[in-house]
Amino acid sequence: MVVSTEPVPFANSILSNAYLTALFGAVAVLAIYHFWFQSLRYVKLASKIPGPTPLPVVGNIFIALGLSPNAFMKRAYELFKQYKTDVAKAYAGPYLYTLLANPNDVELILGSQQHLEKSWEYRLFEPWLGDGLLISKGERWRSHRKMIAPTFHSSILKSFFPVFNKNANRLLEKLEKEKGKLFDCHDYMSGATVDTLLETAMGVEKTDKDNTGFAYAKAVMDMCNILHIRHYKVWLRPEFIFKWTKMAGIQSSLLNLIHSLTREVIKRKKIDYYERVSKGEQSLYKEAVKEEEKALKNKNTENYKYIHDDLEDIEENDIGEKKRLAFLDFMIEASQTSGNKLSDEDIKEEVDTIMFEGHDTTAAASSFVLCLLGVHKNIQKECIKELKEIYHDNWERPITFADTLQMKYLERVIMETLRLYPPVPIIARKVHQDVKLVSADYTIPAGTSVVVSQYVTHRHPQFWKEPEVFNPDNFLPENCANRHYYSYFPFSAGPRSCVGRKYAMLKLKVILASVLRKFEITSPQVEADFQLQSDIILKRTDGFKIRIQDRIMA
Numbered sequence: 198m199v200v201s202t203e204p205v206p207f208a209n210s211i212l213s214n215a216y217l218t219a220l221f222g223a224v225a226v227l228a229i230y231h232f233w234f235q236s237l238r239y240v241k242l243a244s245k246i247p248g249p250t251p252l253p254v255v256g257n258i259f260i261a262l263g264l265s266p267n268a269f270m271k272r273a274y275e276l277f278k279q280y281k282t283d284v285a286k287a288y289a290g291p292y293l294y295t296l297l298a299n300p301n302d303v304e305l306i307l308g309s310q311q312h313l314e315k316s317w318e319y320r321l322f323e324p325w326l327g328d329g330l331l332i333s334k335g336e337r338w339r340s341h342r343k344m345i346a347p348t349f350h351s352s353i354l355k356s357f358f359p360v361f362n363k364n365a366n367r368l369l370e371k372l373e374k375e376k377g378k379l380f381d382c383h384d385y386m387s388g389a390t391v392d393t394l395l396e397t398a399m400g401v402e403k404t405d406k407d408n409t410g411f412a413y414a415k416a417v418m419d420m421c422n423i424l425h426i427r428h429y430k431v432w433l434r435p436e437f438i439f440k441w442t443k444m445a446g447i448q449s450s451l452l453n454l455i456h457s458l459t460r461e462v463i464k465r466k467k468i469d470y471y472e473r474v475s476k477g478e479q480s481l482y483k484e485a486v487k488e489e490e491k492a493l494k495n496k497n498t499e500n501y502k503y504i505h506d507d508l509e510d511i512e513e514n515d516i517g518e519k520k521r522l523a524f525l526d527f528m529i530e531a532s533q534t535s536g537n538k539l540s541d542e543d544i545k546e547e548v549d550t551i552m553f554e555g556h557d558t559t560a561a562a563s564s565f566v567l568c569l570l571g572v573h574k575n576i577q578k579e580c581i582k583e584l585k586e587i588y589h590d591n592w593e594r595p596i597t598f599a600d601t602l603q604m605k606y607l608e609r610v611i612m613e614t615l616r617l618y619p620p621v622p623i624i625a626r627k628v629h630q631d632v633k634l635v636s637a638d639y640t641i642p643a644g645t646s647v648v649v650s651q652y653v654t655h656r657h658p659q660f661w662k663e664p665e666v667f668n669p670d671n672f673l674p675e676n677c678a679n680r681h682y683y684s685y686f687p688f689s690a691g692p693r694s695c696v697g698r699k700y701a702m703l704k705l706k707v708i709l710a711s712v713l714r715k716f717e718i719t720s721p722q723v724e725a726d727f728q729l730q731s732d733i734i735l736k737r738t739d740g741f742k743i744r745i746q747d748r749i750m751a
């Protein structure tokens with residue numbers, strides 16, 4: 198049989214008519230959508246705000262298309278500079294995001310009691326952190342924060358010093374094998390941070406053979422990567438799409454690992470608690486609450502004056518050291534006390550939140566400090582000068598709380614590191630009321646998301662002299678005195694600031710001073726070589742590479 202390959206004019210014209218109709222139909226639907234979209238109140242208000250032109254339906258998501266996480270970071274920062282504005286907008290589909298760089302505007306969001314709700318992307322954390330402190334809202338957030346924040350105050354932090362020192366020494370032992378080699382210090386800092394958190398905040402001691410810290414830290418890092426990919430590849434955000442990807446299977450095994458550690462930790466602590474009760478030991482919870490209330494009446498401020506938040510409303514010396522409980526003990530006792538409705542699941546969510554927030558942030562911060570000290574040898578020398586003044590000939594003695602108060606230069610190095618390389622590079626909130634900006638005549642419409650970026654504001658040329666230069670003297674008291682308060686917020690600021698910032702600063706000082714006393718650090722790279730990744734936690738995609746050798750004391 199011969200099959201004709203001749204075109205069939207009639208069928209063709211039907212097809213082309215069908216194509217044309219479909220095309221016109223699609224254009225008409227898009228046009229109607231476009232005009233409807235433009236008529237929406239929030240879109241009209243936002244139309245005045247500068248930003249890249251959005252395409253119908255998809256908005257500006259093409260900015261992220263085909264970009265790797267570190268290229269995305271670079272591109273976002275370049276766009277902000279290119280528009281030379283303190284306010285910029287972008288659409289992910291129909292969702293409006295307004296980015297604020299000016300501290301006066303940042304203050305309107307972070308300093309307010311109204312805009313406390315996190316933007317909806319934080320919900321991607323839900324399978325992991327549940328409704329823990331980082332993402333919870335309303336009365337639940339308020340009551341849990343009131344309970345958790347005081348468990349990270351100086352009176353209890355001081356009692357953590359033996360554990361801080363023990364884990365710092367373990368880290369030094371592990372680092373021995375890297376002497377002379379070029380290696381990535383992040384895994385080491387991460388493992389040490391998890392072990393310290395487990396032992397301090399959770400009260401769970403680790404055995405020498407136990408590799409839990411490392412496995413857990415690795416699972417947390419992998420989870421962060423998945424969440425980050427879903428943040429910027431917005432089409433992967435909906436659960437019904439994500440669940441068909443390979444990543445969903447990986448996420449599920451990572452969460453199994455993370456959650457089983459959390460459940461194990463809580464189980465162990467509960468057994469301890471019941472043993473204490475069976476021995477007739479009294480619950481310290483009620484007494485601690487009473488002390489807390491008394492302390493709250495005595496408002497005072499101290500130390501870290503560069504951050505405004507509710508933690509400063511508590512005078513720590515008012516709280517008897519013996520009556521203070523570390524985080525997890527406190528949560529367990531509170532759950533057993535009538536009047537509290539803390540379930541095991543509530544405790545698990547808060548434990549997961551503290552383990553995530555307290556670990557990856559501090560590990561990134563300490564790794565950045567080590568790299569920067571490797572690059573800036575003169576600044577490393579200054580740190581050593583200060584440490585010599587504190588330790589004289591007793592170079593190996595354990596680091597005390599009093600020592601950390603004298604580490605003023607190291608504190609400035611840490612703060613400057615957190616300025617240029619803030620571990621949490623952005624924060625997003627959902628606003629339920631219109632926000633009239635201070636820096637320009639724009640109004641952010643209610644019901645949309647606002648993004649403030651530590652990375653961008655910390656480099657704002659109007660508020661920082663030579664903003665791209667690493668200079669710890671930026672934090673000399675005289676240089677801080679007249680700087681806008683919200684030009685620096687590595688720990689966020691206002692009512693929803695980081696509850697663990699004092700813990701973080703103390704831990705960073707102990708771990709960094711320990712490494713510096715033992716090793717001299719060098720880096721083969723300069724800062725311009727750092728490849729930054731706009732992950733949930735800011736990282737270097739090229740690795741935190743340093744070289745160490747025994748420090749020879751002159």
Ligand code: HEM
Nearest residue numbers: 330331554555558559562620621687688689695696697701
């Ligand atoms: C260098 C270390 C750290 C940095 C830079 C940092 C930074 C931050 C930032 C920016 C936020 C606000 C996040 C947002 O609103 O999206 C935050 C919140 C939080 N941080 Fe930290 N953090 C650090 C260490 C810690 C530690 C050590 C802990 C606990 C042990 C901790 C516990 C928390 C918690 C529970 C929240 C949620 C607070 C709330 O929403 O009420 N952080 N942190």
